[in-house]
Amino acid sequence: MGDVTVVGAGVFGLATAWACARRGAKVRVIDRTGIAAGCSGGVVGMLSPHAPERWNETKEFQFQSLIAAESMWREVEDTSGLLTGYDRVGRLQPIDTERALELARERAVNADEHWQGKALWRVIAAKDAEDWCPKSETGLVIHETLSARVHPRKACLALAEAIRRKGGVVEVGDAQTLEGKVIWATGVAGLRELSAHFGKTVGNGVKGQAAVLGLDARGVPITSAGDVLVVPHADGTVAVGSTSEREFSSEDQTDTQLDDLIARACDVFPMLASAPIVERWAGVRPRAKSRAPMLGVHPLNGDQYIANGGFKIGFGMAPKVGEVMADLVLEGIDTIPERFRPEASL
Template identity: 30%
Template sequence: MTKIVVVGGGVIGLLSAWMLARDGVAVELIERGQTGHEASWAGGGIVSPLYPWRYDPAVTALSEWSQAFYPALAERLLVEVGVDPEVHVTGLYWLDLEDEAKALAWAQAQGLPLEAVSLERVRAAVPVLGHGFARAIHMPGVANVRNPRLGRALRAALEALPNVQVHEHQVVTGFVEHAGRIGGVRTAAGAIEGDAVVVAAGAWSGDLLAPLGVTLPVEPVKGQMILYRCAADFLGSMVLAKGRYAIPRRDGHVLVGSTLEQAGYDKTPTDEALASLRATAAELIPALASAPVIRQWAGLRPGSPEGIPFIGEVPGRKGLWLNCGHYRNGLVLAPASCRLLADLLQGRRLEIAPSPYAPKGRLVR
């Protein structure tokens, strides 16, 4: 294929476009708002599923590939465009897990360095941790990426490539079909055509496909977060308890999140979520109880069955491809998902087994 139209300018769409363009494919990317400003901006950026042992192996396969890829990706983007996505390796402590034995057994089977540790050891690494915890497990190599900067770096990388065009603030209103094949999209500014169309529009992907009679089980799931500014050495590791986490950035910012809400496309931050997140912050790190929240926001995750993304061509719709439905793990799974998509589109040898993510048999009819 010589030209691909990518719909969606989050990290999945940006990275799909970047990988394809680096392979010599012409790409036009279309974003309804501003690139990198929906779920990709709003998430915490932990480069791991929150509880990887609870996920289908299809999710952990993408996660492990991506975790290995991220350091080189960040270094390449920094060198090429001067924007550092800040892949920050801090490790992660899980506290008071109900399924700790399952987690440890899973890690042993996977050959991963996850171990039970004493609370004394945790407090030596994280002196500000609260005192209401009894048990902990730790994985040392877990990183977080500063997702807004990753979005900016990928956008800059696309701008530097001569075979890429990025269209912001353009809403896709329909698809171009030629002889039963999808060959582009329609926007208010006119049609944009190519050899194939990739839908990577996150929580909005299902709405785009509905006029074609394709029912994609992807729906928005609201998540709210809050941000504190602390000293750069305030929090030495990511910590997670009861489904909530605290994430340190290199400059001392600490993110606390996140909620899980069924609220349609409403992204309005709420007082209820603020109170809940502040309570979580104080439980995890008591010193935050007296710290001001410098920002609160919400984003919309693309919820999907079991959190397994859709990657591949839509059956019965030649030329229409998907890379969407990553739920809570879009940042984690992006490199592997986009590599698989690019390899499938170009008919190359696959590094990742494609069948768990194929739309065939997984779309609602």
């Protein structure tokens, strides 16, 4: 099967290395700053689909990835002996206008067509969502059962340990000696390198911010209300995220945008107002020009490969990304959607 070297220990790099290791490849993962040291070390971990309308190969790819997530993360847990925080808890979304209600009902029909009976999208009364339900102006909410959550940091640590237990190596250092088939999964740094080489924006970093609150709501659905994401985790905390800033002065420090986000989350779920803030997080997420993952042959090194551009959907896409990259690198089988190819951002 040969050797595989993955540069980058974020979720795309680790998921690709795991898929290769499962197939018997000798895998080495190397990252100059450590496992999930970038945006994959975040705190939100919301795995949700785009709306099930105007169906295309991108949405089909995402759907298949979300369906595959449970078996992947369970196998990672079994192999590593570590928890990932994964659970397919579903999602609630408030319906605040009559137009939003009309769209929600149209999308329920689309989900019935495209989700193959593996998940549901339904409009229900907010009172039927039990005690954990976002405020809704119409008294109705969307309840879909495809969404899940995972704890990003724990999931990456579990992936790294699972790779080791398959005989692979995961280490911190500079990628000076690269052996076998090489996959670059270097996030923002990799996108900046491509932009500098081509003299135009191929991708960039978008700052995101989130917070962890000390409220035990484990097992209930995640919620998206506008741009407010609320994710109850299995460790008895609730993550609130996340903002997006294309122009920012610091990659590390959170600012008033996060205070505003927390306030809006408390408006959606008033019980959050009394919960202590356990952690404030900020990080820079890799956004390719196409806004889709960048997968395939590396634009600068034709005998190497790239897996980048996870942006806000990296963990949701990771199960399928790992498999299609392993197909390409190990078997020479290319099933990558056209929009996901590097050329779409060049």
